[in-house]
Amino acid sequence: QAQDNVFKIGLILPMTGQQASTGRQIEAAAKLYMAQNGDTVAGKKIQLIVKDDTATPDVTKRLAQELIVNDKVNVIAGFGVTPAALAAAPLATQSKTPQVVMAAATSSITEASPYIVRTSFTLPQVSVAMGDWAPKNGIKSVVTLVSDYGPGNDAEKYFSERFALNGGKVIEKLRVPLRNPDFAPFLQKVRDAKPDALFVFVPSGAGSAVMKQFLERGMDKAGIKLIGTGDVTDDDQLNDMGDGALGVVTTHHYSAAHPSAANKKFVEAFMKANKGMRPNFMAVGGYDGMRVIYEALKQTKGQGGGDALLAAMKGQVFESPRGEVLIDAQTRDIVQDVYLRKVEKKDGQLYNVEFDVLKAVKDPGKAK
Numbered sequence: 576q577a578q579d580n581v582f583k584i585g586l587i588l589p590m591t592g593q594q595a596s597t598g599r600q601i602e603a604a605a606k607l608y609m610a611q612n613g614d615t616v617a618g619k620k621i622q623l624i625v626k627d628d629t630a631t632p633d634v635t636k637r638l639a640q641e642l643i644v645n646d647k648v649n650v651i652a653g654f655g656v657t658p659a660a661l662a663a664a665p666l667a668t669q670s671k672t673p674q675v676v677m678a679a680a681t682s683s684i685t686e687a688s689p690y691i692v693r694t695s696f697t698l699p700q701v702s703v704a705m706g707d708w709a710p711k712n713g714i715k716s717v718v719t720l721v722s723d724y725g726p727g728n729d730a731e732k733y734f735s736e737r738f739a740l741n742g743g744k745v746i747e748k749l750r751v752p753l754r755n756p757d758f759a760p761f762l763q764k765v766r767d768a769k770p771d772a773l774f775v776f777v778p779s780g781a782g783s784a785v786m787k788q789f790l791e792r793g794m795d796k797a798g799i800k801l802i803g804t805g806d807v808t809d810d811d812q813l814n815d816m817g818d819g820a821l822g823v824v825t826t827h828h829y830s831a832a833h834p835s836a837a838n839k840k841f842v843e844a845f846m847k848a849n850k851g852m853r854p855n856f857m858a859v860g861g862y863d864g865m866r867v868i869y870e871a872l873k874q875t876k877g878q879g880g881g882d883a884l885l886a887a888m889k890g891q892v893f894e895s896p897r898g899e900v901l902i903d904a905q906t907r908d909i910v911q912d913v914y915l916r917k918v919e920k921k922d923g924q925l926y927n928v929e930f931d932v933l934k935a936v937k938d939p940g941k942a943k
């Protein structure tokens with residue numbers, strides 16, 4: 576039967592709505608991976624089925640159900656936001672279908688199902704690095720501003736705790752709604768509080784709105800620095816943010832300017848295949864997620880069910896465009912280098928230029 580020779584990957588992504596850039600980046604990366612590595616693996620023809628969940632968890636759940644039951648996919652993947660990843664988790668468990676989380680980054684996601692493997696990052700992983708860097712670099716007081724849901728709460732907690740441990744003072748913790756946030760009233764509060772810096776987490780796609788309002792309100796001129804996780808200086812948007820973004824320091828696991836041969840090759844191929852679109856950290860999560868799936872299929876010689884595939888995903892070590900990574904066999908979460916980066920101009924374009932690195936960082940959220 577023809578079906579037996581097909582290996583189906585159900586890719587659930589926000590292709591429309593507020594999170595659409597995440598879907599666009601990940602779909603492009605998954606297709607690039609397939610173009611570079613072929614669509615036949617261990618004798619199976621790879622079929623990618625892309626579904627738009629608009630980042631709405633009820634829709635994610637329905638699509639995951641349909642993909643698993645009707646299309647009989649071998650793997651579900653994608654998941655642009657935390658609530659979407661969590662909505663699909665019980666279905667992955669019930670059906671023993673590996674769920675490759677390529678984007679969502681709340682620490683606890685991997686604990687929602689033993690069938691989840693993550694190729695993105697976690698907010699604790701990147702936020703702690705800023706809690707160490709800031710107080711050593713003249714930032715003694717901070718206001719935090721985060722999107723009010725899983726990853727924002729993680730970023731706020733792990734940054735604040737580490738910053739305070741290092742003698743820093745968190746003056747105020749502000750949370751903005753995930754949907755259509757108006758940053759203006761929050762930024763006014765920050766101005767009044769006069770911290771040395773504003774620490775920000777907003778999801779991919781919201782960074783340029785924060786940057787615009789930060790500059791329009793003259794926060795930089797009032798002596799307030801902008802710091803955060805690299806989601807705010809997202810490579811998908813950074814180049815259009817203007818010179819006001821110069822000097823912004825963030826911590827993250829991927830920059831399009833990462834100076835490795837593997838990354839140069841990745842960025843070039845991605846831009847060539849996508850009309851000059853620069854890949855961001857979402858693209859890398861998608862590209863590496865495809866790699867993890869392809870390798871698992873190879874290792875199981877095309878014969879594996881969900882449990883065998885999952886076992887073959889655990890413990891994979893490889894060179895990603897971001898650097899060396901490991902899928903921790905115990906936690907099924909990604910272990911990776913975390914970089915300190917500063918926005919600089921290179922050849923007339925804005926980039927997050929890496930200037931320091933913490934090697935092989937595990938998710939601090941899994942320590943307990």
Ligand code: DHB
Pocket residue numbers: 597655656657658678679680681725726777778779780806
């Ligand atoms: C999540 C979404 C993002 O766009 C991001 O940059 C980080 C985390 C999330 O919902 O988990």
